[in-house]
Amino acid sequence: MSHKRIPKRKAAIAAGSVVALGAAAILLPNANASQDGSSNGAAVAPKTLKATDASDLAAQLQQLLGQAFAGSYYDSGSQQLVVNVISGDNNVVVQAKKAGAKVREVKNSLAALKAGAQTLKAKATIPGTAWAIDPKTNKLAVTADSTVTGAKWDRLTSTVKSLGADMASVKKASGTFKTLVSGGDAIFAQAEGGTVRCSLGFNVTASDGSPAFLTAGHCGVAAKQWSDSETGQPIATVDQATFPGDGDFSLVKYDDPNTQAASEVNVGNGQTVQITQAADATVGEQVFRMGSTTGLHDGQVTGLDATVNFQSETDPGGVDTVTGLIQTNVCAEAGDSGGSLFTQDGSAVGMTSGGSGDCTAGGETFFQPVTTALQATGATLGNGGAGAGDQGGAADPSASATDGTGAGDQAGGGDAVGGSADPSATATDGTGDQSGTGDQSGIGDQSGTGDQSGIGDQSGTGDQSGTGTGDQSGAGANDGSSLTQTR
Numbered sequence: 001m002s003h004k005r006i007p008k009r010k011a012a013i014a015a016g017s018v019v020a021l022g023a024a025a026i027l028l029p030n031a032n033a034s035q036d037g038s039s040n041g042a043a044v045a046p047k048t049l050k051a052t053d054a055s056d057l058a059a060q061l062q063q064l065l066g067q068a069f070a071g072s073y074y075d076s077g078s079q080q081l082v083v084n085v086i087s088g089d090n091n092v093v094v095q096a097k098k099a100g101a102k103v104r105e106v107k108n109s110l111a112a113l114k115a116g117a118q119t120l121k122a123k124a125t126i127p128g129t130a131w132a133i134d135p136k137t138n139k140l141a142v143t144a145d146s147t148v149t150g151a152k153w154d155r156l157t158s159t160v161k162s163l164g165a166d167m168a169s170v171k172k173a174s175g176t177f178k179t180l181v182s183g184g185d186a187i188f189a190q191a192e193g194g195t196v197r198c199s200l201g202f203n204v205t206a207s208d209g210s211p212a213f214l215t216a217g218h219c220g221v222a223a224k225q226w227s228d229s230e231t232g233q234p235i236a237t238v239d240q241a242t243f244p245g246d247g248d249f250s251l252v253k254y255d256d257p258n259t260q261a262a263s264e265v266n267v268g269n270g271q272t273v274q275i276t277q278a279a280d281a282t283v284g285e286q287v288f289r290m291g292s293t294t295g296l297h298d299g300q301v302t303g304l305d306a307t308v309n310f311q312s313e314t315d316p317g318g319v320d321t322v323t324g325l326i327q328t329n330v331c332a333e334a335g336d337s338g339g340s341l342f343t344q345d346g347s348a349v350g351m352t353s354g355g356s357g358d359c360t361a362g363g364e365t366f367f368q369p370v371t372t373a374l375q376a377t378g379a380t381l382g383n384g385g386a387g388a389g390d391q392g393g394a395a396d397p398s399a400s401a402t403d404g405t406g407a408g409d410q411a412g413g414g415d416a417v418g419g420s421a422d423p424s425a426t427a428t429d430g431t432g433d434q435s436g437t438g439d440q441s442g443i444g445d446q447s448g449t450g451d452q453s454g455i456g457d458q459s460g461t462g463d464q465s466g467t468g469t470g471d472q473s474g475a476g477a478n479d480g481s482s483l484t485q486t487r
Helices: 008-014 051-068 090-098 110-123 150-163 370-377
Strands: 069-075 080-086 102-106 129-134 139-144 168-172 178-180 186-191 194-199 202-205 211-215 236-242 249-254 264-268 271-274 286-291 295-311 319-328 340-342 347-355 365-369 484-486
Touching: 051 069, 051 080, 051 090, 069 110, 080 090, 090 102, 110 129, 110 139, 110 150, 110 295, 129 319, 139 150, 150 168, 202 370, 211 236, 211 370, 236 370, 249 370, 264 286, 286 347, 295 347, 319 347, 347 370, 365 370
Parallel strands: 080 102, 139 168, 178 484
Antiparallel strands: 069 080, 129 139, 129 295, 178 347, 186 194, 202 211, 211 249, 236 249, 264 271, 286 295, 286 340, 295 319, 319 365, 340 347, 347 365, 347 484
16 A cells, blocks of 8 residues: 555455455466367477466467467466367468467367357347357357256257257256356445445556446446445445446446555455456466455366356346356355456456356356456556555465464455465464354365355345345355356
């Protein structure tokens, strides 16, 4: 933090709700991913790349190769970019190999896969369904949640079958697609019927220079004014919100123009991770999600430009379709909506939109790309602030973070200020009451680094049914029984 000191609780939100890295399993630079062996036997060995560099190379190759480019993904095991190209043009293969990619010749072009997605949109826009291009299989990966049964299931599978077995495949998800209200550093709003809870994503500077933050769009359309505690006065007001349609993002401006909103992720227990840039997601890369309900979890990006058909929160018979999302196998639960998705090197990637399952059984979770939200709102990441509160140095991503002394009260959204935690600590005490979200002693289980007792209870927030944002019944218990958007 610099000059004007803001109240601790406000500082916690200003910290960016960016996920508690230290609490997840140790952040490894190399996840266990299988290496595809169908390359062309290049004379030039593929380059070893970080995921962010692989994303940049993929974007360059997409422009260079044109229609021959058929998608790409990051093999985190070998740290190489795998590029799909349409068979038949050896010059294209040579160009891609010279650029440092591992090349794989495939049948389906991106244009053909996108045409297949349009067929799904026209014939199978059913609540509880989702689809995205999977570059690893060179197919459309279609998912149906537990509500897609009977005639709906028949309609979906017949549409998928019409595309051909080499173009699309379908699988069932155990839970339901839903928006997940709650998350990162908790933020609260009062709506008709009760309290709405979401998570702050990333701090940004609005196009007019004012301090602001990004969160989920379905949070922004649910309520206009947001607080950092369940019963506190509003500290920020929604400026723009998109949901459903071309994304799920909101720009929320701090009411106090002197707010110092640091570009960092509050990983809990006095630890932060500096967010240095926004980056596009790459299929196969390891990512980390922070949410106020479930804390820090990690997984891999499994699809891009995903379309998700949520059950409408305002029309019982309708569907809220959102396009352009990132698909992952990272878990999330109610209350994690809007929370931060980022990489080990401090790149902001997305904000939690919704998904199926929970952090016990797992499931799919979808995220709004940060780069798209920044472009649409005209905002820029961070403001160069020295940090919110006294959260000192950046956390060591490989830390287990459990000491957490000085982490503060965290009632209703987190005091979370205090000295920088010892990166080698294991953080289980001193995080305070965090009333309204359960005990959450430590920063939660999150790979065995804490108890997180009571986090599913969310005592104080109720079942959130009738909050004016849809049914959300079970959101307080986090039973994961519907394909929800995490708010």
